[in-house]
Amino acid sequence: MRREIPLIITFVVGITLLSSYFFSGTIPGTTWVLAKVATDITGWGIIVTAFAAGLASVNLIRIHAEKIARKRQDWINSVALVVSLAVFFVVGVYVKHYPKNISMRTFSQNIFDNIYSPYGAAMFAILGFYVASASYRAFRARSFEASLLLGAAVLMMLGSAPIGVLLWNQFPIISGWLLNVVNSTGQRGINIGLAIGAFATAMRLLIGLDRGHLGSGE
Amino acid sequence: MIWKKLQDIDRRIIYTLMIVFLLYPMMFPIGIPIEIDATTKDVFNTLKALNPATDTVVLAASYSVGGAPDVGPQFDAVAKHLFELKIPFLVPSFVSDGPAQVERVLARLESLGLVYGVDAVNLGFITGGEAAVKAFVDNPRTVFIKDFRGNVVADLPIMQRVDKVTDLAYVLDFQTGNPGYADWIRQAPGVKYGAGLVTVSVPAAIPFVNSKQIVGMLKGLRGAAEYELLMERPALAVAKMDAQSLGHLLIVALIILGNTAHFVDKKLSKK
Amino acid sequence: MSISTNPWVWIMGIGMVSLFSFIYKENAAYRFFEHVFVGAAAGYFLQMNYVNILDRAWIPLVAKGRYSLLIPIFLGLLLYTRFFKRYAWLSRWATSFMIGIGVGISSFGMINAQLIRQASAAMMPFLVKDKLGVILWTRSANNTLMILGTLSVLVYFFFSYTPKGPVKEVTHFGRWVMMLTFGVAFGNVVMGRISLLLGAFERIFGTWLGLL
């Protein structure tokens, strides 16, 4: 039973959603409208996910609470983590329940605009540096395949920046050809393969042939 | 010796050079001209051809704060354009960062005369990714219960224009990844769909543009710069394009240097 | 412009520079702001999910009597059985429910949007003629390259067959097409990544330090 019920749940939910793409009307033998049932199920998924987020946060808090309690190395940082978690959570919940409290709203917008948003932007922007060091490090014409990678990348860079056309007016044309013809070709081939692989994986789960995720049979 | 060393420049030197090459043109712009791409014109012309009396547009805010420098300027430009054209737009967010960023854009437009709830609405965030896109497509009017400002969505005047997803003249989706064009294409096949993409997603999206599943596309910051030029209102995005150019040149130069060093060194050591 | 006097902007600026400092070396300032950021994001998302439960489950249940919502609430609560060894297995009901959604939602799109649409997009004429019947050689060459390229990539992805002889050459060609594709994607992305950096510089050197 412990393994059968989860398999049945996956099958029923999966089949219902899949059929809703092909059929409209009611589910045979019931008065339930298929499209409505499918919408409900996806909506429920959102709710279950929200509960899962709570569970995952417990893990985060437990790891850091332990660090603080045992005064492990860097425990001050763990305090910072827990405090900022608490502030963001409490402020958000407060604003949700009292949306008319202007000073709290301003505070909430401020921590979003000056902590959450720019820090995310900073981490993302690190990519600007990494893309430079990665191209320098990785783009060596060591083999024929590596030369193809390198050549295509350099031509693309020269074609897509506004300065490229000033250096040689054919750069945007070459990069356009690479993007529309060569790139489309490769993407298409890989995409078709991926679609088949993903579909087969999904089908195995639907039928219950892959059950590694259910753990051992306890 | 020197060739060996050049093959392996300390990455910190590269980083420092990057900072210099990008900061300089930002402080002292050069003014390199920009050509406008056809996919950008598609977005512009699609919006321009709409009828303010009957048509409503969706500007989905699915861009994270991290990707905002690439996609945010597109959203700013298009929202401003819609406001000038007097075409009402709904803004649902499919990533949690969306609503707070949209709020800033709307506040700026409100100071210019936009009427909230009539011309535009910040619907707020809905979680679930692709499932959320599907939920919105199924019920664009009722899936958001309260908007980001706490109003009941169903009561807003703008919502009376929309009942089914096919009532929407155009969906323009600003995205930094997930959910994005692939999810919309799968879940909303009957909708005229355009994409404001983070530059990284562009190559993967090209096959869908060619197959007309995506109609109109803005490509990263450059797309925003082009859009600003089409509106004849060059702003922030245009200003940053010079820095882009120099950054590219630096990286290309580094690659050439590294490879030259690699080959010269190989040749010398063979002798 | 001059340097900002707004304390919020200072919190932003110092945090951003500290996070950036990682590229030179992992250090105490990075570590501190990393933890602040991870905490902030966790709190922010937790709050978002709280709002979701409130708006999508609790309020419709209590105010509108939509009792079917008891199902996802029950499933969501089952996840927490993990803290009680004896009942931990019940949490699989919830996870298998989510897996069912993933399976149902992905299968159609994979076949329809990805397999069929992409395969049919590859069905281009080998020879393209204009209205007068004159063969357009460039377009024909491009089309032929695209069809054969797509097929070679697919040949590379045969797993239960070890390529030999001419087929091996085809898989090589498939790999070359892929390498070019990856090069294109990488080169194209450089621009996007630089614009992120510019956005960050705008905040640090403009908003905070007032240099721009």
Add this chain to the structure above:
Amino acid sequence: MIQIKGTLFAFYTTITVAAIIFGVLWATKSGKIVPHIRRIAGLDAIEEAIGRATEMGRPVHYTMGWGPLTTSDSPQTFASFSVLTYVTSLVAKYDAELIVTMMSPQAFPLVQELVRTSFMAAGKADMFKEGTVRFLSEAQFAYAAGVIGIFHRDKVAANLMFGYFMAESLIFAEAASQAGAIQIAGTGSMAQTPFFVAACDYTLLGEELYASGAYLSQDVNQLGSIAGQDVVKLATMLFILCGAVLATIGNPWLSNLLKK
């Protein structure tokens, strides 16, 4: 129930593809077909990477990226589960240290369970600790910030990345390379593969991610499914060729069929 317009062809394709896969799978199960999977270098390298980490006394880091369960990218997560099961068994065998960081709250309970039971199956239940599977953040770059912090502080020697990734891919790949870790990656996200190719020691391309479960476990169900996928690919190729030939002679039959 009424057929929705425009989905007829997709419906029959779905049925046909599923039938081919299950048909070949059944034939494999009953021993009629014995598929041999061609070599996938990146997967062979996993054992070497874990062995090296053990020698150095430093941990192995595993991430499945976004790890979604309820979207179209979820099959990548499921493929990653198979790889993680294999990695965990190797870690147990070598007595190495494993750190799995998670971004997906959906997959988090599953992964915790998966790692715990894999350790138990290897008779090393005590190797599983609260910190083995760590949830860091649902926010993409907060997660990235946390992960690269761990690379440096815990001195990760091997970095394994399998699953659905977005922009954080290059942050991980570059930061781990600076920390001196050996890296193996596989993803179905087309846009990220180039970064893995450029910055990692081994990268699985495209569909190879979906073949890894079969390759590593040699499980008969998965092997049969891989063989079935190959048949579907062959059929698709013939289909494309026919379509191209028909398009060349100007016959619209196939393209009309597709619209049904």
